[in-house]
Amino acid sequence: xxxxxxxxxTEHYHADTRFGRWLLASLVLHLVMVLILAGGWFGSTRRESxxxxxxxxxxxxxxxxxxxxxxxxxxxxxxxxxxxRQAVSVPPKPVAPAKPKVKIPAKSxxxxxxxxxxxxxxxxxxxxxxxxREKEQRQSEIDALKDRLASLQDASPATIPAAVxxxxxxxxxxxxxxxxxxxxxxxxxxxWALSPYLLDQSRLAAIEARVExxxxxxxxxxxxxxxEGSGSSQFDDSIKTAILKSKQLAQKLPRNEDFTVIFxxxxxxxxxx
Amino acid sequence: MRMIKYFLLLALLLPLTATxxxxxxxxxxxxxxxxxxxxxxxxxxxxxxxEIAAEINEVLNADLDLTGLFRFxxxxxxxxxxxxxxxxxxxxxxxxWRLLGADLLxxxxxxxxxxxxxxxxxxxxxxxxxxxxxxxxxxxxTDVRRMAHSFxxxxxxxxxxxxxxxxxxxxxxxxQTGNKELWLMDVDGHAPVRLTDHRSIVLNPxxxxxxxxxTFTSYVANNPDLYRKxxxxxxxxxxxxxxxxxxxxxxxxxxxxxxxxxxKDGNPEIYLISYSGAIHKRLTNNWAIDxxxxxxxxxxxxxxxxxxxxxxxxxxxNVYTGETRRLTTHGKYNVTPAWSPKGDRIAxxxxxxxxxxxxxxxxxxxxxxxxTFGPGxxxxxxxxxxxxxxxxxxxxxxxxxxxVMRADGTGARRLTEAGDDSSHPAWxxxx
Numbered sequence: 001x002x003x004x005x006x007x008x009x010t011e012h013y014h015a016d017t018r019f020g021r022w023l024l025a026s027l028v029l030h031l032v033m034v035l036i037l038a039g040g041w042f043g044s045t046r047r048e049s050x051x052x053x054x055x056x057x058x059x060x061x062x063x064x065x066x067x068x069x070x071x072x073x074x075x076x077x078x079x080x081x082x083x084x085r086q087a088v089s090v091p092p093k094p095v096a097p098a099k100p101k102v103k104i105p106a107k108s109x110x111x112x113x114x115x116x117x118x119x120x121x122x123x124x125x126x127x128x129x130x131x132x133r134e135k136e137q138r139q140s141e142i143d144a145l146k147d148r149l150a151s152l153q154d155a156s157p158a159t160i161p162a163a164v165x166x167x168x169x170x171x172x173x174x175x176x177x178x179x180x181x182x183x184x185x186x187x188x189x190x191x192w193a194l195s196p197y198l199l200d201q202s203r204l205a206a207i208e209a210r211v212e213x214x215x216x217x218x219x220x221x222x223x224x225x226x227x228e229g230s231g232s233s234q235f236d237d238s239i240k241t242a243i244l245k246s247k248q249l250a251q252k253l254p255r256n257e258d259f260t261v262i263f264x265x266x267x268x269x270x271x272x273x
Numbered sequence: 274m275r276m277i278k279y280f281l282l283l284a285l286l287l288p289l290t291a292t293x294x295x296x297x298x299x300x301x302x303x304x305x306x307x308x309x310x311x312x313x314x315x316x317x318x319x320x321x322x323x324e325i326a327a328e329i330n331e332v333l334n335a336d337l338d339l340t341g342l343f344r345f346x347x348x349x350x351x352x353x354x355x356x357x358x359x360x361x362x363x364x365x366x367x368x369x370w371r372l373l374g375a376d377l378l379x380x381x382x383x384x385x386x387x388x389x390x391x392x393x394x395x396x397x398x399x400x401x402x403x404x405x406x407x408x409x410x411x412x413x414x415t416d417v418r419r420m421a422h423s424f425x426x427x428x429x430x431x432x433x434x435x436x437x438x439x440x441x442x443x444x445x446x447x448x449q450t451g452n453k454e455l456w457l458m459d460v461d462g463h464a465p466v467r468l469t470d471h472r473s474i475v476l477n478p479x480x481x482x483x484x485x486x487x488t489f490t491s492y493v494a495n496n497p498d499l500y501r502k503x504x505x506x507x508x509x510x511x512x513x514x515x516x517x518x519x520x521x522x523x524x525x526x527x528x529x530x531x532x533x534x535x536x537k538d539g540n541p542e543i544y545l546i547s548y549s550g551a552i553h554k555r556l557t558n559n560w561a562i563d564x565x566x567x568x569x570x571x572x573x574x575x576x577x578x579x580x581x582x583x584x585x586x587x588x589x590x591n592v593y594t595g596e597t598r599r600l601t602t603h604g605k606y607n608v609t610p611a612w613s614p615k616g617d618r619i620a621x622x623x624x625x626x627x628x629x630x631x632x633x634x635x636x637x638x639x640x641x642x643x644x645t646f647g648p649g650x651x652x653x654x655x656x657x658x659x660x661x662x663x664x665x666x667x668x669x670x671x672x673x674x675x676x677v678m679r680a681d682g683t684g685a686r687r688l689t690e691a692g693d694d695s696s697h698p699a700w701x702x703x704x
Contacts, residue, residue: 181295181297184297185297185298185299188297188299189299189301189302189303190303191303192299192302192303192304193302193303193304193305193306193307193308193344193376194302194304194305194307195305195306195307195341195342195343196305197340197341197342197661197679198342198432198433201681202617233434234432234433234434238302241376241398241400241401242302244400244401245376245400257295258295259295259296259297260295260296260297261296261297261298261299262296262297262298262299263299264298264299264300265300265301265302266300266301267300267301268301268302268305
């Protein structure tokens with residue numbers, strides 16, 4: 001009896017001991033889980049926010065702005081290409097070889113239509129044809145010269161295509177940027193603040209002032225001169241303020257530049273109508 | 274030979290193209306409001322009185338905003354210079370204000386010793402780094418709004434060459450006491466004061482050219498008689514108490530005459546009378562109703578309402594020759610004309626579709642423009658003395674109240690409480 005009891009107690013003790021071990025193991029495992037979930041072992045699980053970069057898109061002024069969309073053949077120019085061909089064909093007098101070329105088919109077709117042509121008529125026809133060819137030749141020479149002149153003008157800053165905005169498929173040019181004219185115009189306009197309430201409303205359409213500006217290649221205003229005032233001190237003061245605010249351009253210029261800026265309120269007057 | 278000619282031509286043209294002046298046309302400003310930074314006025318000595326600084330700021334902000342000339346820089350973006358006293362250009366860090374894009378800067382200080390208030394106010398040109406205008410105001414603490422209005426006037430003078438109208442007063446008719454009485458208030462609607470106690474019906478006030486005297490019509494003697502009233506002394510005098518209507522009196526800008534509508538002969542006609550009421554001249558003589566005269570700034574013409582051609586329309590009359598000309602041809606009911614002090618336009622009310630709206634038209638009858646579009650009736654337009662603003666009555670918010678707007682119809686704001694039943698405003702001259 002006593003032995004049974006002792007055995008029971010021993011079994012009970014062993015059972016208690018096993019239970020304690022399991023309990024301890026369970027606690028350890030739970031602790032491990034907590035540590036894992038807390039991120040202590042695998043490091044931080046927080047997502048790092050992606051860096052945000054703010055970029056100011058600046059249109060750099062260039063001499064020959066490329067005003068078209070990115071093109072697989074960016075170097076192909078609409079104007080200069082035919083100019084070169086024309087320029088080559090003009091000086092070595094290609095007129096002479098051109099004549100017989102035209103004549104030959106004329107001769108070959110003439111007999112087919114008229115086997116016995118009248119000599120007088122034929123002579124007259126040939127004279128007229130040669131006159132036509134000469135006229136055609138002259139026209140082609142003039143066209144070639146015009147193209148040549150246009151290509152030379154394109155190279156000068158005075159005729160940079162200000163009307164063609166950047167990003168238009170009709171654009172030409174070889175450099176990435178905007179024309180100097182566009183750039184200066186946008187800068188000064190942005191700095192020009194003028195309320196229509198400052199002015200005589202009936203004079204809005206007529207008011208105008210002309211200012212001469214000189215910028216260095218560093219984009220610094222060297223001097224300005226009012227060529228023609230508007231007659232309104234408020235208008236002229238606002239122009240001076242705009243020019244002073246545009247004293248230093250954000251971009252350098254390709255070279256020193258002189259401009260005559262005409263300030264008026266045509267758009268404002270049109271809107272008031 | 275021909276080729277040589279062409280090359281010569283080319284050679285001649287090339288230098289021309291190379292040296293041609295580059296012209297840039299800018300046909301509109303980038304911004305139609307001048308960027309202005311309005312700082313909080315700082316105390317020079319003693320403790321800061323926030324109410325004073327806040328009141329100066331509120332008045333300047335409201336006045337300058339009404340002009341439509343400015344875009345205010347956000348005070349939250351102000352840097353350290355806004356917290357520094359800077360009454361001289363050498364004390365101002367202009368670079369900070371340029372950074373914020375401000376072209377103009379208003380700074381100032383105040384000092385309250387007992388009840389004596391001293392305000393120093395400055396307007397700086399940020400781009401040219403110079404002081405444009407500076408004023409010192411002395412007064413009592415209750416004068417703070419008046420001082421701020423005065424500096425707003427000064428700012429307008431510096432920028433436009435013409436003093437602003439914010440220190441002036443607006444007279445109007447209100448039914449606050451239950452009767453239509455004459456009232457006077459600041460141009461922003463503050464400090465309303467009752468001027469009459471007729472306990473009857475008072476109508477149609479108008480300021481004398483010197484500004485301290487009013488004419489109006491009152492039914493106090495059971496007849497619509499014309500009165501004059503000195504504002505400071507409160508003295509009143511009957512100008513015209515002829516049988517029938519004695520209404521719509523308007524002081525001539527030049528000279529000592531009043532244009533008025535009388536029905537003494539049975540039909541409403543326009544007369545010129547002296548300040549004492551003696552008739553100088555009868556201007557209209559027509560079977561129709563001729564009423565509501567308004568003077569041209571040179572006192573040479575009057576615009577008035579007449580139904581001589583059927584519907585009520587505006588007509589002008591030459592004061593010296595009596596020559597009359599029709600002004601409006603559109604609409605069927607054009608009334609209450611007001612000739613601009615600048616002389617170029619005439620404002621009036623037109624009834625169309627059962628409600629009144631305000632219009633303005635050139636003095637030759639061209640370029641008619643509608644000024645108001647909102648709900649309710651807009652009536653009784655009157656010009657500010659500088660011709661920049663119009664004050665009028667409107668029931669857009671329910672009951673009639675006094676409103677002010679720019680001469681082109683923009684920036685409208687209510688000046689009196691909507692429940693006051695206010696109408697017939699008139700803007701004083703220089704106060």
